Amino acid sequence: MSSFEVIGGKKLKGEITPQGAKNEALQIISAVLLTDEKVTVTNIPDILDVNNLIELLKAIGVKVERPDRHTCIFQADDVDLNVLRSPEFKNKSGTLRGSVMLAGPMLGRYKKAFIPKPGGDKIGRRRLDTHLLGFQKLGAEMIYYPEDAFYYFSTDGLKGTYLLLDEPSVTGTANIIMAAVLAKGATVIYNAACEPYIQQLCRMLNRIGADIQGVGSNQLIIEGVEKLHGTEHRILPDMIEIGSFIGMAAMTQSDIIIKNCSVEYLGVIPEKFRQLGIQLNIVGDDIHIPEQELYQIQTYMDGGVLTIYDHPWPGFTPDLLSIVLVVATQAKGSVLIHQKMFESRLFFVDKLIDMGAQIILCDPHRAAVIGLERKHKLRGIKMSSPDIRAGVSLLIAALSAEGKSIIQNIDQIDRGYQYIDERLRSLGAEIRRV
The missing domain is CATH 3.65.10.10 (Enolpyruvate transferase domain)
Known part of the structure; x- marks a missing residue:
């Protein structure tokens, strides 16, 4: 040590x-799962939490090119969902709280997701209720596996709805946004977090074909689309x-x-x-x-x-x-x-x-x-x-x-x-x- x-x-x-902003990087890098086209992200901070998330994406089959330590080109065109329940994925994701944000894009695009008990700082209780309730209201079913502390979500297709968040959680808002952009119909998120990181995520998603209105406010209106595309994004x-x-x-x-x-x-x-x-x-x-x-x-x-x-x-x-x-x-x-x-x-x-x-x-x-x-x-x-x-x-x-x-x-x-x-x-x- x-x-x-x-x-x-x-x-x-x-x-x-x-x-580059750590919290924004964790959201943007998770969002690359929403499209099968290339997404180039620059000004990535070369830190443990971000590098661990990139390794998680590699583990499930995302192609990653890294021209330098602060730039990555991602392409999620051949993702292996079976890896998500593996002990290796559980061990890796359990040490990183940011791994919870893979669930939203997974659920939106692949219709199933696993959330491990999150790791991260030991700074007190950091509940997942905002994430879990949001996914359920969008139409996902949840099963909890206590033996390995995993939440399993599945859906036949997410459907837009009205969501009044119990707290303006930044990661919760990001996760729900990423799930809702590919849902059928309109989703309204009220009491949404509006941090610059969330604004950046919304702008990036709009560039790849999402339809998000109200960016920067605490009410987001998301009209679901069928497919998203590639883009370039620079982290604040x-x-x-x-x-x-x-x-x-x-x-x-x-x-x-x-x-x-x-x-x-x-x-x-x-x-x-x-x-x-x-x-x-x-x-x-x-x-x-x-x-x-x-x-x-x-x-x-x-x-x-x-x-x-x-x-x-x-x-x-x-x-x-x-x-x-x-x-x-x-x-x-x-x-x-x-x-x-x-x-x-x-x-x-x-x-x-x-x-x-x-x-x-x-x-x-x-x-x-x-x-x-x-x-x-x-x-x-x-x-x-x-x-x-x-x-x-x-x-x-x-x-x-x-x-x-x-x-x-x-x-x-x-x-x-x-x-x-x-x-x-x-x-x-x-x-x-x-």
Whole structure:
């Protein structure tokens, strides 16, 4: 098992380009199953979760050409559905939560699908009800096999219907969209997720012949079609990585330019970091974070303590709350972090407390952070990465800390951030993989 060894306290400088968006990549790559023609996808992040999904597609017979590490040409013209119940497929798909999104296109095109008990981050309950109920309302029958934790779906043909989702699940919305584009008749999805990743998926599907209206809103109207075609698609830059780099620059008092950010798709992310007192300048499609001696957390107009919480798009993404929390530890002022969606995502704060941060974990969903105002530096310690986002938050803390830190279980970080150690070294960070 690899670890990162980080010598902290160094100011960084230079330019860094964000990778392609992981969450979008998982959806788009799943959608290639909807057509037997070639689909070319560019700006693919070279990370474990995405590479594992590509290997899953290969395992069921999808042809994959990879001219470079960030480009794939897919063709699903000879898929072997029998592989779906194999122990090998179960083992591979069970380690990757994104594998659940193969079910929608499978059900839409091949009229049957298997969903394994999903893997991924250990950040609390992540239920599949939105997916399962959506498929059933479209006309699929479900059987659960408890002996191998598989859900089996089959249908004589999906039929369009009205769906009011119980929650605006991003993966649930994506899965239902991919199933509905080949269903007979019209499907209306209300309370749909409308994240940029969902918008990108809808635009890609419309280019290959789907008929989806309401893109960008929480009500999608999908008129089923008989056949879809090939296309080319470029994945957006990863907004979570962009937010991570903003936080890292502020925390380490660095002067950094983040290139090619597709700023129009970042929503409230820049404003949330400004609420922490972080200066950032948007220049064209780049974001410049200048070196800043101290950043001061804003208060509400009545003087109340700022609360930053997650909320479905266009609210603040839950994937950046861990970053905001760690950045607040060196700010001037206090903030309450409220993680509504996942009850285990704040449990990594014990490592930050060991490093000298002043944090009160109120309950599994809320943490109060009292900024140190740079009067006391965090100190390097040995720690372990519990999930992707917490892992990068701990890495940011280590980069700003005094002395040496060891971060174990960095496979979790590699699942979501490509070549992160090499890219940070190019900015002047002292980090090595051991």
